[in-house]
Amino acid sequence: MSPLVKRIQNDQELPAKADVVVIGGGIVGASAAFFLAERGLSVALVEKGHVGCEQSSRNWGWCRQQNRDARELPLSGVALQLWDEFAGKIGEDTGFRRCGLLYATDSPQQLAEWEKWRDTARQFNVNTKMLSPRQAEATIPANGRRWLGGVHSIDDGKAEPAIAAPTIANGARRFGATIHQECAARGLDLANGAVAGVITEKGLIRTQAVLCAGGAWTSLFCRQYGVRFPQASVRQTALRTRPTADLGEAIYTPECSLTRRLDGSYTLAISGRATLDITPQGLRYARWFMPMFLKRLKSVQIGIGKSFFHGPEAFGSWNSDKPSPFERTRVLDPAPSRRTIAAILDRVTKQFPAMAGVEVADSWGAYVDCTPDAVPVISAADDVKGLYLAAGGSGHGFGLGPGIGRLAADLVANDPPCVDPTPFRLSRFLDGSRVKVGAI
Numbered sequence: 001m002s003p004l005v006k007r008i009q010n011d012q013e014l015p016a017k018a019d020v021v022v023i024g025g026g027i028v029g030a031s032a033a034f035f036l037a038e039r040g041l042s043v044a045l046v047e048k049g050h051v052g053c054e055q056s057s058r059n060w061g062w063c064r065q066q067n068r069d070a071r072e073l074p075l076s077g078v079a080l081q082l083w084d085e086f087a088g089k090i091g092e093d094t095g096f097r098r099c100g101l102l103y104a105t106d107s108p109q110q111l112a113e114w115e116k117w118r119d120t121a122r123q124f125n126v127n128t129k130m131l132s133p134r135q136a137e138a139t140i141p142a143n144g145r146r147w148l149g150g151v152h153s154i155d156d157g158k159a160e161p162a163i164a165a166p167t168i169a170n171g172a173r174r175f176g177a178t179i180h181q182e183c184a185a186r187g188l189d190l191a192n193g194a195v196a197g198v199i200t201e202k203g204l205i206r207t208q209a210v211l212c213a214g215g216a217w218t219s220l221f222c223r224q225y226g227v228r229f230p231q232a233s234v235r236q237t238a239l240r241t242r243p244t245a246d247l248g249e250a251i252y253t254p255e256c257s258l259t260r261r262l263d264g265s266y267t268l269a270i271s272g273r274a275t276l277d278i279t280p281q282g283l284r285y286a287r288w289f290m291p292m293f294l295k296r297l298k299s300v301q302i303g304i305g306k307s308f309f310h311g312p313e314a315f316g317s318w319n320s321d322k323p324s325p326f327e328r329t330r331v332l333d334p335a336p337s338r339r340t341i342a343a344i345l346d347r348v349t350k351q352f353p354a355m356a357g358v359e360v361a362d363s364w365g366a367y368v369d370c371t372p373d374a375v376p377v378i379s380a381a382d383d384v385k386g387l388y389l390a391a392g393g394s395g396h397g398f399g400l401g402p403g404i405g406r407l408a409a410d411l412v413a414n415d416p417p418c419v420d421p422t423p424f425r426l427s428r429f430l431d432g433s434r435v436k437v438g439a440i
């Protein structure tokens, strides 16, 4: 079942032309539309379902620098600043709060990794503090657990997945962008190998610049034009409680994670637990994903199911004058795993007895789109002039989303980039560069 997400107004009439068409109304597409429109460009955002309907409403909401790969840290600093600014610029709340994030563990290996990451944190001035066993136990008192230590990432925070992307899309509209929901982009109109328009299910929009921010669907969309984007999705489950006892804002333990929402309910999940479905696209790009797969073998189960035949990773070819796979699955809404829901509730209530008897308001599944090195792609597609990609959040693209959207807007508008875009270029997967798997 889909989680709650704020619904926003639709612009019925498709513009005949736009400076930029953004495909996909997740946190990345909404942010990119915002930053493009803010600088005076005409922008049409097309979304096959409704804004925020896929990953961007299904996540925990953590917006962090803590434990990020060094390649992402400059952009994550930009992202946090942009999160700070949205409410003032838009006049609506995204739910972003610099509440800090708390981590505790009883695993010596995990503690050592966090300790080691402090070298990276120092290089980028990240405000983070290791917690002694006593401090960890005082901040995250868990029944029957003796923590070896923990981390307090002081300047990080969380935003509200149910409202963030729609609010930012509304902000883009304030600067003149038009938002078209239930409007799938089927393909591109090309002239001499360059973008001349976007063919949507509701008609053509003439443009010379397209940003594909289609989350898990990005590779499928780009493949039509010979653009190879190695992308694979893993399936995860999370749930939302009804408003309940206040245990803190954002807590990670090896067993479970808890994130308090604005209404006093919690999003509960198990970090890292995921299923990798075998799909035609997965087989196509298996070689690229082998290093990541080997690194995460313990926490990922292998599955096979409907996604072999339907959805973003299935076989697919279509003509742009007929319904495409994008409108056949308006909202990618996999069923949550019942086993995982039971495990989440069991772990949370054992560790935090105050949660005993907590009521589940809803639960959902989601596909998390990943790149082989777990770093997003924010890049021109070199072979198609005017086509840009921004996808591959790899399980941590919500917090980074405004930064991804901002950098994508810089590239599309040919403005000075807010950070060095080199680590995010698509060609790193195709030019023989070594794949170094980052943190998820």
Ligand SMILES: Cc1cc2nc3c(=O)[nH]c(=O)nc-3n(C[C@H](O)[C@H](O)[C@H](O)COP(=O)(O)OP(=O)(O)OC[C@H]3O[C@@H](n4cnc5c(N)ncnc54)[C@H](O)[C@@H]3O)c2cc1C
Residues within 6 Å of the ligand: 023, 024, 025, 026, 027, 028, 029, 046, 047, 048, 049, 050, 051, 052, 053, 054, 055, 056, 057, 058, 059, 060, 061, 062, 063, 064, 183, 184, 185, 186, 213, 214, 215, 216, 217, 218, 221, 236, 237, 238, 269, 326, 330, 331, 366, 367, 368, 390, 391, 392, 393, 394, 395, 396, 397, 398, 399, 400, 401
């Ligand atoms: C359980 C879970 C927990 C997570 N926790 C966190 C977290 O705490 N912090 C964090 O930073 N990240 C987290 N993530 C990851 C985060 O949610 C994603 O990285 C991020 O939301 C990706 O945003 P996006 O805009 O790229 O993609 P999406 O939100 O998936 O948006 C893509 C949109 O494009 C649309 N679309 C696709 N193709 C077309 C087309 N052809 N035409 C029109 N529209 C199209 C889709 O309908 C969709 O709405 C989590 C993810 C999950 C599932």
